[in-house]
Amino acid sequence: MLAFILRRLAQAALVMLTVGLIAFSLFRFVGDPVLFMLGQEATPEDRTRLTLLLGLDQPFYVQYAGFVARAVQGEFGISLRQVRPVSGMILERLPATLELALVAAVLALVAGIVMGVYTALRRNSWFSQALLALSLIGVSLPTFLIGILLILVFAVLLGWLPSFGRGETVDLGWWSTGFLTASGLKALILPSITLGLFQMTLIQRLVRTEMLEVLRTDYIKFARARGLSDRAVHFRHALKNTLVPVITITGLQLGAIIAFAIITETVFQWPGMGLLFIQSVQFADIPVMAAYLCLIALFFVVINLVVDLLYYAVDPRLRIDRAAAAH
């Protein structure tokens, strides 16, 4: 078990180094940050001076080595755009993104499972058909369009919900939360629906297919033959067995939700990491972009690890196989 975790951690480090390297080499094509910092009207002497000051004259591999050396110590250098430590900037944005991702994930999971079960059990009802049609829209419409449509309906036409931002937040230490104020909760509704809609429809369809599959198996027939109530058959026997793949998918999708929050955050001016990233790209703020990509890579790696471990815990067959192989 320990060896397994250690091996995964080593792989994770390799993945992150690679991500960092790719990120760093890609960003050289975004443009010269010095130009953005000084603006059009600066003199060539000013530019040379700042380039030297920032160490941007050094070859690419020297810059990258310096970046890795600092990153290991949790330091990502100074943002070229805001002239602040990158680690502080990311930490400041982390709560907003994580809260949004969490709400979106919970929403996707709960609504997805409920809708999935319903559409599996009442396969032919018109409501199921409607839900399926709706889920098709969720899968096929791009996030930014959904966001804009929701804003149009609920903020502009109906005026029920705010069109942008995070509302009032409360600081709990360094963590700023929007869960504790009415405006903060209201502001969460539209972005979290936008962000979680794709995952919700994905889970709904997954649960539905799995459930239909399971309902056809022998043990369900036996359970029915034993005279168990529909309720027990559906929820205690069938649903439980559909959840194993759902856990895997949800875990992996959580990473995707955090990473793809970029678009939702831009549409709703949600002050999270994604918005920070987008603005850094436009400014060629290399330290921030590199740090963000490494962080996202870290999220994916950690989530994958946790999912693997969960799988290990949930599915007894894995343990048995491994034990058998050892003999």
Next chain:
Amino acid sequence: MKLKHWLFAALAAFAASGAAQAVTLKWAAQNDVLTLDPHSQNHATTISLLQHAYEPLVRYDKKFQVEPALAASWQQVSPTQWRFNLRKNVKFHDGSPFSADDVLFSFDRIRQPQGTMQPYVTGVTGVKKVDDHTVDFTLAGPNPVFLRNLVVFHIMSKTWAAKTKSEKIQDYKANETTFASRNANGTGAYLIKSWEPDKRIVLAANPNWWDKREGNVTEVIYTPIKADATRIAALLSGDVDLVTDLPTQDVARLRQDAKLKILDGAENRTIFIAPDVGSAELKYADVKGKNPFKDLRVRRALNLAVDRESIRRVTMRGLSIPGGLMIAPNVHGYAQDIDRVPPFDPDGAKKLLAEAGYANGFEFTLNCPNNRYVNDEEICQALVAMWARIGLRARLVAENMGPFIAKVQNFDTSAYMLGWGVATFDALYMLQALARTRTTGADGSFNFSRVSDAKLDQLIDAMKVEMDAKKRDALIRDALITVRDQHYFVPLHYQLRPWAMKKNVATVYRANDAPESRFARVD
């Protein structure tokens, strides 16, 4: 300590307003500020917010003429020495008094190499304290636009900087931020109460301001909203009162909205194309061994082939003023009678090309940004089509500002689009950067199309030091006409940048696209 200070300020504001309700202006634009340090970043949005809190010695009035601010008056002791009499009884937001020491300190601070604001004090060799309320500026040479440069030279309190250890703008190597980059303490009409990056900036009226606010706004909440559609939605839903950085396609619709009004205004920016007129061989062209743009007839053909009216009507949806000069109407030196928009004459252009020996046209590359100016890429697409009609085959390369500008600055282009705003509201700024032969410093600093004209150089160098206004205006006029008649550039239009607001908001349009809340009223 800080809390106490704010409480006091709030109480004072409350008392001063006679217990009246706070009048809040909610303003949204595209970008956030980069820092609250007034000497750090030469960035339009940052400056437009910071000018609420920090003040210069002289500022622009409503018509962009220079008027007294922290300097109550000034005189020129000699062509290279200016004496400023500082305003008395002015206090910074923290209560410390304003004096000559703060000017000296700010001058040293803005010149620190970590900042990017030195251009605003270039040519100033030293500042000397005469007494507590008098300072002398010494210049390297006579400078007729000296005062106009100073409008963004913001004054910071020396004692506050010492107390908060903010004497240095920023030390990139030390990996930490200074207090002044997150807190502001100026003398201006508003104090900055809080800044939450990408969320909001809250400004409160300064009850002890030396001047009177024309408007009634006592609180400003600035929100950066990156996405165009969301910014407009925020205005339509009533979440904000004033929106700048309007997307052109929405302006017509916003005009129709009964709850809103549009404040029209022209920015001080010219959008133009700069063909490489200097290289011996034109890059990326199928004409080898020579440069067609060196030929005046070809350059004239470029100008005649452009249908500026169509660009205004279709591409810009009415939000531009077609122009023939390289400076906008609100810039000093502009004159209606010399702003002759080249007529749209494709046949004439074709004839000129044939005369120059390019009857079959030629090929070249047109580099354009696609995220910098209003509808930049679309304008370039239109140009490609218009030039195609006279046989010129322009290959369009539209990119983000970053890679685009890198190419331009490496002269890796045969023609490019640029927009030039004039911070000093004086023609010299444009002529010196774009039309002066490139040497060092500000001379030709953005002349990447290799314009080099002995007559222009002479005129520009003369207007740099000519203190007689009449003579200088004649020099500017002569230079502008030369640039126009030599067709060194293809000026397209002056950009319009309207602001949209609720019906109950009134303010003064600023041609630098930076709203000043002291002019704003919310009723």
